Amino acid sequence: MHQYLMxxxxxxxxxxxxxxxxxxxxxxxxxxxxxxxxxxVVQSTLTSxxxxxxxxxxxxxxxxxxxxLQIDPAVVQSVGVSSxxxxxxxxxxxxxxxxxxCGGLPNRDDLPNDxxxxxxxxxxxxxxxxxxxxxxxxxxxxxxxGERAFGTAPANSIYVTWSTGIGFGLCVDxxxxxxxxxxxxxxxxxxxxxxxxxxxxxxxxxxxxxxxxGRNVGKHLGKPLEVxxxxxxxxxxxxxxxxxxxxxxxxRALYNLTTILDTEAIFIGGSVWRHNxxxxxPLVQREIDDRFPALTRDVTVQSTTLGELVTDxxxxxxxxxxxWIADWRAQRPWETLxxxxxxxxx
Amino acid sequence: MHQYLMxxxxxxxxxxxxxxxxxxxxxxxxxxxxxxxxxxVVQSTLTSxxxxxxxxxxxxxxxxxxxxLQIDPAVVQSVGVSSxxxxxxxxxxxxxxxxxxCGGLPNRDDLPNDxxxxxxxxxxxxxxxxxxxxxxxxxxxxxxxGERAFGTAPANSIYVTWSTGIGFGLCVDxxxxxxxxxxxxxxxxxxxxxxxxxxxxxxxxxxxxxxxxGRNVGKHLGKPLEVxxxxxxxxxxxxxxxxxxxxxxxxRALYNLTTILDTEAIFIGGSVWRHNxxxxxPLVQREIDDRFPALTRDVTVQSTTLGELVTDxxxxxxxxxxxWIADWRAQRPWETLxxxxxxxxx
Numbered sequence: 001m002h003q004y005l006m007x008x009x010x011x012x013x014x015x016x017x018x019x020x021x022x023x024x025x026x027x028x029x030x031x032x033x034x035x036x037x038x039x040x041v042v043q044s045t046l047t048s049x050x051x052x053x054x055x056x057x058x059x060x061x062x063x064x065x066x067x068x069l070q071i072d073p074a075v076v077q078s079v080g081v082s083s084x085x086x087x088x089x090x091x092x093x094x095x096x097x098x099x100x101x102c103g104g105l106p107n108r109d110d111l112p113n114d115x116x117x118x119x120x121x122x123x124x125x126x127x128x129x130x131x132x133x134x135x136x137x138x139x140x141x142x143x144x145x146g147e148r149a150f151g152t153a154p155a156n157s158i159y160v161t162w163s164t165g166i167g168f169g170l171c172v173d174x175x176x177x178x179x180x181x182x183x184x185x186x187x188x189x190x191x192x193x194x195x196x197x198x199x200x201x202x203x204x205x206x207x208x209x210x211x212x213x214g215r216n217v218g219k220h221l222g223k224p225l226e227v228x229x230x231x232x233x234x235x236x237x238x239x240x241x242x243x244x245x246x247x248x249x250x251x252r253a254l255y256n257l258t259t260i261l262d263t264e265a266i267f268i269g270g271s272v273w274r275h276n277x278x279x280x281x282p283l284v285q286r287e288i289d290d291r292f293p294a295l296t297r298d299v300t301v302q303s304t305t306l307g308e309l310v311t312d313x314x315x316x317x318x319x320x321x322x323x324w325i326a327d328w329r330a331q332r333p334w335e336t337l338x339x340x341x342x343x344x345x346x
Numbered sequence: 347m348h349q350y351l352m353x354x355x356x357x358x359x360x361x362x363x364x365x366x367x368x369x370x371x372x373x374x375x376x377x378x379x380x381x382x383x384x385x386x387v388v389q390s391t392l393t394s395x396x397x398x399x400x401x402x403x404x405x406x407x408x409x410x411x412x413x414x415l416q417i418d419p420a421v422v423q424s425v426g427v428s429s430x431x432x433x434x435x436x437x438x439x440x441x442x443x444x445x446x447x448c449g450g451l452p453n454r455d456d457l458p459n460d461x462x463x464x465x466x467x468x469x470x471x472x473x474x475x476x477x478x479x480x481x482x483x484x485x486x487x488x489x490x491x492g493e494r495a496f497g498t499a500p501a502n503s504i505y506v507t508w509s510t511g512i513g514f515g516l517c518v519d520x521x522x523x524x525x526x527x528x529x530x531x532x533x534x535x536x537x538x539x540x541x542x543x544x545x546x547x548x549x550x551x552x553x554x555x556x557x558x559x560g561r562n563v564g565k566h567l568g569k570p571l572e573v574x575x576x577x578x579x580x581x582x583x584x585x586x587x588x589x590x591x592x593x594x595x596x597x598r599a600l601y602n603l604t605t606i607l608d609t610e611a612i613f614i615g616g617s618v619w620r621h622n623x624x625x626x627x628p629l630v631q632r633e634i635d636d637r638f639p640a641l642t643r644d645v646t647v648q649s650t651t652l653g654e655l656v657t658d659x660x661x662x663x664x665x666x667x668x669x670w671i672a673d674w675r676a677q678r679p680w681e682t683l684x685x686x687x688x689x690x691x692x
Contacts, residue, residue, distance in 0.1 A: 179608020
């Protein structure tokens with residue numbers, strides 16, 4: 001097995017980079033050299049301990065990658081991070097305050113911690129100290145960096161993930177937007193309906209994520225989402241109504257962003273979209289095409305070209321040398337990357 | 347009178363810049379030297395003739411400025427343009443397709459022309475040929491350039507004008523957004539209501555401008571807008587409902603943009619806002635403050651610091667040397683600028 005995972009053992013790398021993907025339920029670490037990503041390890045995100053637990057778990061996963069690859073951890077000289085948010089700056093360093101990890105936030109008594117802020121940058125900088133060796137972006141912002149680096153996203157483009165949450169990365173005039181604290185792209189919290197009482201985790205009623213985030217689509221039908229989509233595919237009227245309604249709200253949000261940003265291409269990922277693209281795509285495209293031709297003409301909507309690794313690749317692209325990016329674009333070495341699950345106790 | 351308008355006649359300028367502000371009803375031209383803008387002439391926007399009428403009118407107004415100032419037009423070496431939109435690129439050159447000027451667009455049989463596209467850049471470049479001597483921005487985008495150059499707008503800020511139409515300029519990470527054809531900031535066409543049947547000029551129902559553009563606020567009351575606001579100020583319940591409703595939609599739009607772009611400051615201009623700021627400001631601020639603290643905390647909402655000249659100053663800033671901008675910031679020479687109306691026949 002190690003043979004497979006270590007194509008470079010005979011010629012040990014002198015420079016490597018790491019990618020961390022920090023999600024509310026899973027965390028992944030990858031290590032890569034110029035020739036491509038070598039290994040990806042995945043573990044459930046920890047939810048107890050001190051607030052620096054998350055960042056330290058990330059560092060441990062990078063070390064775990066190195067150990068499995070028999071690479072000296074010292075050759076890993078930088079780390080790109082794609083993380084759930086929202087972000088908050090404290091003393092100029094990025095941390096996160098995700099409602100699904102922080103038990104100290106209002107209404108999260110169900111979590112086994114009293115966290116209100118999770119430091120990332122300050123912890124990672126103790127290990128990766130040169131300027132530019134730690135770069136952190138919101139997960140969907142990172143994904144758009146990935147689409148720009150390795151995919152086909154043009155200068156005015158949007159990445160959106162539609163899964164439990166709905167998040168966006170926004171690129172205008174070739175510049176991927178960060179905002180005052182790195183939170184640009186929280187467009188899932190855009191208010192769209194004044195009548196919906198669907199409650200979002202952020203406290204809004206009637207925002208995009210509250211209405212059609214993975215947990216909320218067709219809630220009144222009392223069925224798992226995959227069953228609703230299967231029923232819709234089979235022609236069940238109630239299920240089809242739910243799907244059409246969800247696609248309509250999603251399309252309206254994409255129209256809004258197109259008119260706000262003068263976008264030319266939209267790339268979509270996330271489990272809700274991925275499993276139901278054939279059903280959703282024409283409904284979503286129509287919601288955009290039907291409006292304000294001067295702004296929507298020729299706007300394209302398509303799935304991410306990088307699949308489920310889009311955020312990992314985005315995290316890599318934050319810290320990779322430009323010549324590596326050019327090589328990876330040509331070789332697409334991530335297509336053979338293996339993911340290894342780790343037990344929680346490690 | 348000429349004495350007043352020509353502070354520099356004894357020492358004729360060798361370099362000047364022009365600003366054009368092209369609106370659906372009025373067009374203004376200013377000419378400035380390093381020491382400040384010297385004169386502003388205003389004329390009704392022409393609506394008949396060949397499609398290049400608008401751009402040629404702009405050039406004529408610049409010449410008119412020069413003539414009144416007794417300046418050789420050849421010293422005017424560049425022009426910044428703030429224009430109504432939407433913009434369209436033809437052969438790489440910016441033109442406009444404004445529904446309120448183009449009689450050839452659907453449903454505009456009332457206009458005395460069959461225009462479908464008004465060239466700007468290609469016409470202006472015949473007179474101002476060096477690269478960078480013609481720069482054109484949407485009027486609200488230009489206004490935000492003005493706020494950035496001469497006002498206090500920080501790196502993540504929004505300019506919005508609330509008058510007959512509602513338009514935006516958007517700045518993220520210090521970069522003012524253009525989009526694929528210069529149309530970023532058309533957020534007045536953001537869909538906010540799924541129940542409103544208010545029809546916008548763009549064809550949408552339930553977008554911001556359709557619901558609360560100057561012509562549409564409180565339409566059902568059958569009174570001029572200034573009367574509605576005066577009645578509301580006096581405590582009239584129906585008028586106050588209209589004002590509260592308008593402020594709520596406006597605030598929701600600003601909240602949406604704040605969460606999409608991670609903004610820190612919002613600057614507002616336009617006649618609806620200017621005349622009713624005291625009544626509107628607290629209602630609008632509340633609509634933002636009540637939501638998603640991680641993104642809205644400390645977001646400020648205030649009137650433009652540059653008054654009614656904000657778009658003219660923005661147009662100037664597009665083509666002014668940096669040292670002029672620094673001087674103008676210190677001296678605020680625009681505060682004594684005189685506007686001269688011109689008859690339509692000129």
